[in-house]
Amino acid sequence: MGEYSSARLDGVFNALGDPTRRAILARLSDRQARVTELAGDFPISLNSVSKHIRMLERAGLVRRSIQGREHLLSLNAAPLAEAQAWIDRYRVFWEDRLAKLDIYVTSRKGKRK
Amino acid sequence: MGEYSSARLDGVFNALGDPTRRAILARLSDRQARVTELAGDFPISLNSVSKHIRMLERAGLVRRSIQGREHLLSLNAAPLAEAQAWIDRYRVFWEDRLAKLDIYVTSRKGKRK
Numbered sequence: 001m002g003e004y005s006s007a008r009l010d011g012v013f014n015a016l017g018d019p020t021r022r023a024i025l026a027r028l029s030d031r032q033a034r035v036t037e038l039a040g041d042f043p044i045s046l047n048s049v050s051k052h053i054r055m056l057e058r059a060g061l062v063r064r065s066i067q068g069r070e071h072l073l074s075l076n077a078a079p080l081a082e083a084q085a086w087i088d089r090y091r092v093f094w095e096d097r098l099a100k101l102d103i104y105v106t107s108r109k110g111k112r113k
Numbered sequence: 114m115g116e117y118s119s120a121r122l123d124g125v126f127n128a129l130g131d132p133t134r135r136a137i138l139a140r141l142s143d144r145q146a147r148v149t150e151l152a153g154d155f156p157i158s159l160n161s162v163s164k165h166i167r168m169l170e171r172a173g174l175v176r177r178s179i180q181g182r183e184h185l186l187s188l189n190a191a192p193l194a195e196a197q198a199w200i201d202r203y204r205v206f207w208e209d210r211l212a213k214l215d216i217y218v219t220s221r222k223g224k225r226k
Binding site: 010 | 129131
């Protein structure tokens with residue numbers, strides 16, 4: 001399995017597999033935020049938001065900087081580059097499918113004339 | 114959260130969050146395979162491989178066609194396009210970081226002369 005056994009890639013993909021965590025990343029891409037601020041944006045408990053944040057931190061997608069009593073969270077998009085590169089190897093397969101569909105639709109249109 | 118609540122996207126990212134499942138997709142991108150064939154490639158039980166395949170099927174990444182007694186599995190890369198598009202919105206953030214690092218390295222090199 002070699003190159004596919006990347007614990008970092010596991011962490012990133014699993015972190016992205018939840019709508020709240022994706023929404024937290026989207027929120028932080030706008031600007032950094034305190035945990036309590038972020039929690040106010042979601043209809044779930046502070047405890048649940050904290051768990052999602054910790055999972056994002058473990059995946060390296062969120063950074064926490066402690067300034068006095070404030071915990072500031074910011075986006076770290078770097079680990080997404082590897083995830084993007086992994087998926088990108090399959091681009092030829094979905095583009096090929098779309099191209100075939102396009103040829104099929106075009107040929108059907110031709111027949112209808 | 115709106116646009117981020119995509120059950121399909123959850124399924125795709127969670128399916129990708131495991132090295133065996135990523136390796137199964139890589140294997141199927143080469144050519145279609147029977148379940149038993151595929152199981153022979155991995156040092157885990159047939160039962161475990163079957164579970165991984167079912168998760169990939171639920172995510173729409175693997176298709177099963179039954180021909181007589183044979184279950185043939187093939188790759189369906191289409192759902193990866195949406196995952197790729199989601200990640201791609203963050204490209205500006207990791208490229209920006211790399212650009213800043215590049216400027217920093219270049220300026221250090223300049224100072225060393």
